[in-house]
Amino acid sequence: MATDTSWVGQAMVQTVPWVRSMGLEFGEVTPERAVVCLPDDAEVHNHVGGPHAAMIFGLGETASGAITMAAFGSVLERATPLVVSSEVRYLRLARGPLTATAVLGRSAADVLAELDAGTRPEFTVSVVVTDADDRETTHLSVVWTLRPNRNHA
Template sequence: MTEDTSWVGPAMQQRVPWVKAVGITFGDVTARRVVAHLPDDPQLHNHVGGPHAAMIFGLGETASGAVGLAAFGSVMDRATPLVVSSEIAYHRLARGPLTAVAELTRPAEEVLAELAGGQRPEFTVTVGISDTDARETTRMVVRWTLRPNR
């Protein structure tokens, strides 16, 4: 049985105003993988005519957060997801609309077991970002924690 994750994209757009402001939309959303899209908007460009690095980073971080929400939404009453660290590598100039594919790197069940055991678990999400020509332009690794609510 697959858990319904159709609520994740709308929740991200509602609870994170920046997501809606820059026009990020969501394609496939599962508890292991999220596809997110950033439209091409000249107001979000850098000095060389492509999406600004801040927009690229924001798209990747948003996609990674959506994976966390899809995987751990059932425990948001007990824990708050927070970014611990991010690493990003810009490999080539991006052009046009962007697509981010974010993937959880360890089973959600392991993370949830650590939380249930009283720990503050961490999990990593890898993100590949591609441009209009389907060329990967950027890679990210985002490390998250689930901070138990007090």
């Protein structure tokens, strides 16, 4: 049975002001893969005419968040997804509109099994950012956790 994840992009636009202000566009968003695009905008360029590194990181981190929401949105009432750490490698000068493609590093079922066992699971999301010519410009590795929510009696 497929899970409806069509809500993810719109939810992120509505709840994350930076996503809205940057005009990020959500393409495919599933529990296995998320694709998010950053339109080209001279207002966020760096000194060499491409998107500033912070914008590229934000795009990649947002794609990692989209796949996290798609994979674990069903447990938000009992766990909060949070970034633990991230690593970014800028491979070449990025120019023009960019596309970030995120992939979950382990099965959602394994992560949920850890959460169900009472632990605080961590999982890695790998992100590849490409330019309009489909050249890889940036790689990100974002480690997330599902922090169990405190029960308030």
